[in-house]
Amino acid sequence: MHELSIASAILEAVQGEAVRRPGARLLKVGLRVGELAGVEPEALSFCFDSLVRGTELEPLTLEIETRPRRQLCPECGRTFRVVDYSIVCPDCGAAGTRCIGGNELEMVYLELEET
Amino acid sequence: MSRVPLEKKVLNEIDRLAAELRARFREHGILCLNLVSSPGAGKTTLLERTLEGFPPGERVAVLTGDIQTDNDARRLAGFGFPVRQITTGGACHLDARMIERALAGWRLDELDLLFIENVGNLVCPASYDLGEAAKVVILSVTEGDDKPLKYPAMFFRAELLVLSKTDLLPHVPFSLASARENALRVHPGMEILELSSMTGAGLESWRQWLEERCRAVRPATPAGPNLDRSPSS
Secondary structure, three states: OOHHHHHHHHHHHHHHHHHHOOOOEEEEEEEEEEOOOOOOHHHHHHHHHHHHOOOOOOOOEEEEEEEOOEEEOOOOOOEEEOOOOOOOOOOOOOOOOEEEEOOOEEEEEEEEEOO | OEEEEEEEEOOHHHHHHHHHHHHHHHHOOOEEEEEEEOOOOOHHHHHHHHHHOOOOOOOEEEEEEEOOOOHHHHHHHOOOOOEEEEEOOOOOOOOHHHHHHHHOOOOHHHOOEEEEEOOOOOOHHHHOOOOOOEEEEEEEOOOOOOHHHHOHHHHHHOOEEEEEOHHHHHHOOOOHHHHHHHHHHHOOOOEEEEOOOOOOOOHHHHHHHHHHHHHHHOOOOOOOHHHHOOOOO
16 A cells, blocks of 8 residues: 555645646646556545545546556567567567566646636 | 646655665665565565575675564574664555665665565565665465466566475475466566575575675775675675
């Protein structure tokens, strides 16, 4: 259950942004979570909402975009999505493909209303 | 309404701190290993066997994390090397802030090897960089050989998999071959060792792995005061 500390880290960063935009009403923060990030989106949303409720951050919401694991084949240049852990290139059969996505835990945007 | 792009890592602040720790370890030629596993896989026992095998004066230290109690630190303190307990008080993982605090007062130039024994948990510690050179994941044969598939984030991030408690293999339905295959599916090229801290089988290859990794991080100093730092002295 480290989702609570991750939710706090997101709110800390959001508050940092809010300081730079005095008077703005924060609406939504967009997050990108890779399937290898080790973060459970549902638990994270729950923690986020619990931390926001009853504070001046209301009605801030969290929108999570999940990202699959993606590999790049150095032999043929194909990038592909990993299904069932198979990292063998579906085109040329090369086994030595490289992970290029799925690790993300990033804030992408902040939606706000300037007043 | 407007949308402000952020493109910012969530654990930015703590990742920055971890990067600082990594730079400090590198500067002092310290190999820092982050030991992760589920509770009861044998991290502390492996550390006991490891410390026991070191000659007095070996430049090694341990930080050990748990939610409560200093039992592990007490177990490990008997070998004469610096050991400190980090009690997280509820948190399910260690983070770089806790490591930085726990290192206070230790002279890093007196260390070659630092073990961090993480809180027993195959999930959360995967997300936290402690500035280590490598994560080592320990999987005991009393768990399932499909754990790498169930907890891929951890096995993907760890460089070495230690299959522990191999002395119990005759009593449990655990297949070393499936465990290896599953780990390699999630993390192709992952290094894998098998050992038993009880019988000592396989401990030699673990020691060799440590020695090789230590040698790799040691600054190349052909002459000067650091010459007495050979790993076996």
